[in-house]
Amino acid sequence: MPALPLDEAGKYVAAAYIVFVTLVVLYVAIMAAKVSRIEREVESLHDLLDERRR
Amino acid sequence: MYSKGLRPLAAASVVSLAAALALVFFYAPNDADQGFIQKIFYLHVPLAIVSLCGFIAGGVMAIGYLRSRDGSWDMRSYVAIHLSLVLAVGVLVTGAIWAKGSWGHWWVWDEPTLVSFLIVFLLYCCYQPLRFSIEDPERQARYAAVFAIVAGAFVPLNFAAVRLAQAFSHPRVLTTTGGNMPGEMRLAFYVSLAAMALLFVTLWKLELASKHAKLELKRLRRRLEADLEAEGAAPAVAAPGPSTAAVPAQPMGG
Numbered sequence: 001m002p003a004l005p006l007d008e009a010g011k012y013v014a015a016a017y018i019v020f021v022t023l024v025v026l027y028v029a030i031m032a033a034k035v036s037r038i039e040r041e042v043e044s045l046h047d048l049l050d051e052r053r054r
Numbered sequence: 055m056y057s058k059g060l061r062p063l064a065a066a067s068v069v070s071l072a073a074a075l076a077l078v079f080f081y082a083p084n085d086a087d088q089g090f091i092q093k094i095f096y097l098h099v100p101l102a103i104v105s106l107c108g109f110i111a112g113g114v115m116a117i118g119y120l121r122s123r124d125g126s127w128d129m130r131s132y133v134a135i136h137l138s139l140v141l142a143v144g145v146l147v148t149g150a151i152w153a154k155g156s157w158g159h160w161w162v163w164d165e166p167t168l169v170s171f172l173i174v175f176l177l178y179c180c181y182q183p184l185r186f187s188i189e190d191p192e193r194q195a196r197y198a199a200v201f202a203i204v205a206g207a208f209v210p211l212n213f214a215a216v217r218l219a220q221a222f223s224h225p226r227v228l229t230t231t232g233g234n235m236p237g238e239m240r241l242a243f244y245v246s247l248a249a250m251a252l253l254f255v256t257l258w259k260l261e262l263a264s265k266h267a268k269l270e271l272k273r274l275r276r277r278l279e280a281d282l283e284a285e286g287a288a289p290a291v292a293a294p295g296p297s298t299a300a301v302p303a304q305p306m307g308g
Contacts, residue, residue, distance in 0.1 A: 012091055013090060016094040031257075042271065
């Protein structure tokens with residue numbers, strides 16, 4: 001097949017890079033959600049320790 | 055433990071990805087045959103290479119687990135395979151986008167490279183259901199390690215078989231004679247590959263750090279609850295959000 005013109009090929013190139021960025025962002029967002037859950041658990045453990053001291 | 059060096063690694067990943075993008079779009083020339091659409095290859099091929107290497111690394115780490123019975127090797131192997139699977143989704147989607155633009159079809163079933171990658175992908179899609187169908191953590195880790203080793207050995211075999219195949223319609227980026235690319239394109243490609251590898255290592259370490267912290271928390275909570283029970287106080291400690299203690303299928307047994 002002949003090479004696609006720039007305006008036509010640009011759509012495909014943009015789509016491919018957007019897919020990659022979306023994947024990475026989704027992954028990082030999921031990891032961030034997990035980290036914030038861990039932080040909440042740490043807080044609850046702190047509360048538990050404070051309660052115990054009292 | 056796992057979060058050590060994560061910040062510089064993350065910074066290096068961002069810088070190298072930015073450098074790769076700059077080289078791909080402002081330095082490397084357009085391919086004489088394919089034109090601008092060939093820029094997808096700077097993303098698609100490194101993703102594929104890193105993903106396949108991640109699968110193999112998962113197998114090697116699984117050997118580490120079987121040799122030492124140290125749960126941290128199992129966790130490393132699990133995270134490497136999990137992350138490789140995510141990247142493999144990217145490989146399939148970006149490959150399909152390129153195929154649509156270049157061949158006019160999203161998928162071509164008689165192309166050995168595409169079908170073999172799909173087979174590898176589907177093979178590893180079985181890893182998590184297999185793993186999480188076993189409740190006993192020790193057995194779970196052992197079976198998952200065996201799967202990771204066998205499947206990891208299949209990856210280079212599969213790759214070699216495809217390379218030996220005669221029907222080449224899929225473009226070859228890397229060959230035994232040093233590649234089909236001129237210098238500028240080769241530089242952009244290798245920087246992209248290094249950036250992708252760095253991104254993989256960063257995300258792998260990030261997930262490992264998160265899983266390790268979660269496990270440590272679970273241990274601490276159990277100890278604290280046991281202490282409280284020993285003191286005669288009713289603990290009633292409920293973790294905020296979904297309970298982690300109720301999930302038997304966490305990677306890494308102990």
